[in-house]
Amino acid sequence: MSLDPAIPERIGDTGVLRWPGTWRVYVATRSEEIKADTERALTLREEAGQLLSVGEGIGTHLARAESYARGRHGIRRWLTGHAIEGAWSNVNSATVMLYGVLPTAELCGRGPEVSAIGRAYLPGDDPRLVHLQARLSAGDLQERDRPLMQSVLRAAYTAQAMETGRVRNFRNLLLGWVIMLALIVLGVMIVGAVWPNAIPMCGNQSVIRTQGLMPAQICPTGGLAPSSGDVPLVALIGMLGAALATAASISTRSELSTRYSLAVVQNLLKAPAGVATAVLGLLILNSGFVPGFSGLGSQPAILVWAMAFGYGQQIVTRFVDQRADSLLVAASPLTPATNTRTR
Incomplete structure (x- = not known):
């Protein structure tokens, strides 16, 4: 399955570098990683047909992030953070959805990454984070832990958006x-x-x-x-x-x-x-x-x-x-x- 958005330029092309802002490069790089991981995961999953809608949702989010990264934005959007927040919000949503299609065998390997993101933005006594760390300590992340990992990521990204909004x-x-x-x-x-x-x-x-x-x-x-x-x-x-x-x-x-x-x-x-x-x-x-x-x-x-x-x-x-x-x-x-x- 291809996640290429129906627009003339790919996010890795010079279109995202046309306007200043290193965040555009970061968004472009992260989007390409998510797209590659999603295509690989859908190829490996036996129930890929059932996950087609998830893959399409990821592609939609990446296309929106690309649109923000490639566009030129005026002073009003710079002040409100409309472009950068819009791009990262879609990248983060695509990341959360990615954990819904990854092969089960990769969950243990990805668990520490999710835990690190959670520790950066969630209180140490957050029940979702505590539960995830307990599962990681047991070394037994399974299919039923997908919603937990997605919940930690979603909460961490929400807290991140609030803190960056204050900045x-x-x-x-x-x-x-x-x-x-x-x-x-x-x-x-x-x-x-x-x-x-x-x-x-x-x-x-x-x-x-x-x-x-x-x-x-x-x-x-x-x-x-x-x-x-x-x-x-x-x-x-x-x-x-x-x-x-x-x-x-x-x-x-x-x-x-x-x-x-x-x-x-x-x-x-x-x-x-x-x-x-x-x-x-x-x-x-x-x-x-x-x-x-x-x-x-x-x-x-x-x-x-x-x-x-x-x-x-x-x-x-x-x-x-x-x-x-x-x-x-x-x-x-x-x-x-x-x-x-x-x-």
Whole structure:
């Protein structure tokens, strides 16, 4: 029996590589494996005629997965995950159905794979998983265990979809915050450039001013009065500090394997956050709000403090990083599931 879908291109052809996205390659590869296993299983099973409808169902799911993998999808489907979730949902459904046609002799060999998938997404005390592991320990998986294996797979794939959905929603939330914060800091920079006195970045030199040795204030651009370049320069130095913090975090971060990546959006958030902390930090220092701090006495001191505050955005964004890490751990197949699901 052939499971080739009634469409002009096979999923292994360059059609799936026409648009970017490594998930398309993974879907293509997994679909070809399922198709080959199904055709082989139907050839070996004596009751292949009775399983014809199952084989047709598998072929339908693979054709749908291929359609998602070969298509070009806009920003709306990227945000909602319509394409990638549609493709993997059909691949997973085909996988579950595959276990209904595999020869009985292969069930013991496939059992550990099903158990591993279950442990990745189901709690350790899940009754289906516990029962399957008991059957595996006995080394006696039989025909009557097919529904159990399919049940574990179905539950694991459902839990996986929920966890990856949380990662996707968090990514979209972060992206929204990046855009909003970027617009806010852009507005601050425009206001500072048009009305320099509205957002004063200049140090007051209150200590040495009393001795009459230097002017009353010094500004980030080196002038003695606020100028249109003060706030943009502080913003640039703040972004430099944020970039250094990002480089430091990248060197210690290990990206887990999931359908969605949060690293890019996490790093994008640090740039406008660095601008915000640099501008706000200098305003606080120059306001006299900090006890014992008498002012910024030189242009280098102002710029160094701006960089330090830009780097210090890590204090705020680390909470975002911690939340992202917890979601990625829950969604990754490489980490075991816990009894308490991530919310």
